[in-house]
Amino acid sequence: MQAPLLGPGLTYEAVTDKIVSIVLTRRTPAAWFAAAALSAGLVLVLLVAVTTLFARGVGIWGINMPVAWGFAITNFVWWVGIGHAGTLISAILLLLHQKWRNSINRFAEAMTLFAVACAGLFPILHLGRPWVFYWLFPYPDTMRLWPQFRSPLVWDVFAVSTYATVSFLFWFVGLLPDLAAMRDQARSPLVKTLYGALGMGWRGSARHWRNYESAYLILAGLATPLVISVHSVVSLDFSATQLTGWHSTIFPPFFVAGAIFSGFAMVLTLTIPLRALYGLEDYITARHLENMAKIMLAMGLFVGYSYLVEAFTGWYSGDVFEIALLRNRSFGPYASLYWLSVLCNVGAPQVLWVERARRSPWLLFAISIAVNVGMWLERYLIIVASLSRDFLPSSWGIFRGTRWDYATLFGSMGLFLFLLLLFVRVLPMISIFETRQLVADAEGGS
Amino acid sequence: MSKLPLYGVMAEFAAPERLVAAAAAARARGYRAMDAYAPFPVEGLGEALGLPPSRMPSIILLGGVAGALGGYGLQYWAMVASYPINTGGRPLNSWPAFVPVTFELTILCAALFAVFGMILLNGLPMPYHPVFNVPRFSLASRSRFFLCLEARDPLFQVEESRRFLGELAPEGIYDVEA
Numbered sequence A: 001m002q003a004p005l006l007g008p009g010l011t012y013e014a015v016t017d018k019i020v021s022i023v024l025t026r027r028t029p030a031a032w033f034a035a036a037a038l039s040a041g042l043v044l045v046l047l048v049a050v051t052t053l054f055a056r057g058v059g060i061w062g063i064n065m066p067v068a069w070g071f072a073i074t075n076f077v078w079w080v081g082i083g084h085a086g087t088l089i090s091a092i093l094l095l096l097h098q099k100w101r102n103s104i105n106r107f108a109e110a111m112t113l114f115a116v117a118c119a120g121l122f123p124i125l126h127l128g129r130p131w132v133f134y135w136l137f138p139y140p141d142t143m144r145l146w147p148q149f150r151s152p153l154v155w156d157v158f159a160v161s162t163y164a165t166v167s168f169l170f171w172f173v174g175l176l177p178d179l180a181a182m183r184d185q186a187r188s189p190l191v192k193t194l195y196g197a198l199g200m201g202w203r204g205s206a207r208h209w210r211n212y213e214s215a216y217l218i219l220a221g222l223a224t225p226l227v228i229s230v231h232s233v234v235s236l237d238f239s240a241t242q243l244t245g246w247h248s249t250i251f252p253p254f255f256v257a258g259a260i261f262s263g264f265a266m267v268l269t270l271t272i273p274l275r276a277l278y279g280l281e282d283y284i285t286a287r288h289l290e291n292m293a294k295i296m297l298a299m300g301l302f303v304g305y306s307y308l309v310e311a312f313t314g315w316y317s318g319d320v321f322e323i324a325l326l327r328n329r330s331f332g333p334y335a336s337l338y339w340l341s342v343l344c345n346v347g348a349p350q351v352l353w354v355e356r357a358r359r360s361p362w363l364l365f366a367i368s369i370a371v372n373v374g375m376w377l378e379r380y381l382i383i384v385a386s387l388s389r390d391f392l393p394s395s396w397g398i399f400r401g402t403r404w405d406y407a408t409l410f411g412s413m414g415l416f417l418f419l420l421l422l423f424v425r426v427l428p429m430i431s432i433f434e435t436r437q438l439v440a441d442a443e444g445g446s
Numbered sequence B: 001m002s003k004l005p006l007y008g009v010m011a012e013f014a015a016p017e018r019l020v021a022a023a024a025a026a027r028a029r030g031y032r033a034m035d036a037y038a039p040f041p042v043e044g045l046g047e048a049l050g051l052p053p054s055r056m057p058s059i060i061l062l063g064g065v066a067g068a069l070g071g072y073g074l075q076y077w078a079m080v081a082s083y084p085i086n087t088g089g090r091p092l093n094s095w096p097a098f099v100p101v102t103f104e105l106t107i108l109c110a111a112l113f114a115v116f117g118m119i120l121l122n123g124l125p126m127p128y129h130p131v132f133n134v135p136r137f138s139l140a141s142r143s144r145f146f147l148c149l150e151a152r153d154p155l156f157q158v159e160e161s162r163r164f165l166g167e168l169a170p171e172g173i174y175d176v177e178a
Helices: A012-024 A030-056 A070-095 A099-103 A105-126 A130-136 A152-185 A189-199 A206-239 A251-278 A286-317 A320-331 A335-353 A361-388 A403-426 A432-442 B016-029 B045-049 B056-082 B095-121 B135-141 B158-167
Strands: B006-013 B034-037 B145-150 B172-177
Touching (some): A012 A152, A012 A403, A030 A403, A070 A099, A070 A105, A070 A251, A070 A361, A099 A105, A099 A286, A099 A432, A105 A251, A105 A403, A152 A189, A152 A206, A152 A432, A206 A251, A206 B045, A206 B056, A206 B095, A251 A286, A251 A361, A286 A320, A286 A335, A286 A361, A320 A361, A335 A361, B006 B016, B006 B135, B006 B158, B016 B045, B016 B158, B056 B095, B135 B145, B135 B172, B145 B158
Antiparallel strands (some): B006 B145, B006 B172, B034 B145
């Protein structure tokens, strides 16, 4: 017998009222204000860091020659990867008829959106002249130039901007019927008008639902290959180069698995406190946490396997540079970070083989934090350890992040958290209409 | 009661199966201009109302094809015609390198067609609709299921239609002012 997906005795009314009340009627918990204050403070740190960057240039960061990519690209890859779990939950699990996704998809999609927003900042900040970022897009310009369409960096622009757009569309389409529910439940005329305008007059007609279901399902089908393509293209930024440690055919699947791994870790990191804060245990049940833990474990194993294959391929190639890279990574200047990332990404998730661990929210929370840290370190090492020692010892160098690097990284976390807190405050964080479907299923009807 | 002209008469139900049964009964009676309202997509409701299949798939396919052709065409135009540049001896029309951008634009256009197509096919945004004149209708987005027989149906007659809805044992029957 599997544990139920919803708490006992939930009706259509109860589901609607509970989720709507978090936004419309319940007092905002003090913890929300504390978290909002903290994250808004970090947003200010980000503003200062970015302003200084614009004023003084990328020299305030630790980047140098040979390590020109540093924190910015690490953060970019990390944030894009985090977004992937949201799309996986909302699109792929929808196609696979995994009904447990219904109470976490909205939240995970919002997470995707904000993670991609944070990710999108970094390549632009990393440009020496960020104000001309639009040169990356193809438009008939007065210089009569075009982007180099054979370059993975240009593919990346298309992949990430398409991903951001499609994620937003998917999220908005999912919200549409719920915005109508908010409109109908709101008491204040102003609030009613606002939700009404966003809901566009949705009235839940059978004709609406018919087009809606068709569009929603096909969108899920479109988002599924898209999400796989995005981190594959990101990985091609690396593997299409000649650099040892980057030039590898394993990169696309390795990056996609890592993305889903870190994304599920972030979903858990965010869901567990929110669920406790708003008393949503009837909606995000132990079974949801357990399922997510299982996916995280599976992805962690995949990532561990990729580490092994990468090392084996390097050794088996007999190539002097590949072997030097392996040695450098395991015993060189960044070795402690490497072993820490192996411990976080491969070691920590092994606890999840134990059922008790998968059902213990705060242990899961701790593991998810470890995975978040580990995956950031993994990306950091891919970039920094490989760049710092290329083919010629005379051009070797060491990278260390400056305080501005850290300010931008933690500032982006603040931005992410702040956006999420705003989302939780003004929009239904659980999909109401899909939860009603769960109620209908539980009643054996329709 | 309310004055004419009416938009229609509406019956309220408490469970999705009741709504589907009512819609099927109304269709069997010969009503065509009617609509059903539910707080979530109800399986079999479209069939009970006799709705045609959604046109969404063909619209989205159109978007995808436009995106694919446009995406490849853009790259072909830029790299072969407008700004030909020899990159490592590759042919100007180096199609394998054009696959990722073509793919992304295919998805992008299909998704845009899906969302805007759905919104437009549903006649949204719609600032006013008569069904909202029924106070109980706010429950259509919460917990209740509604069937509305519309006055433009040739079979529609206020008293007769009300009586017919009454036979379906609804929770309530309401006149919908236009």
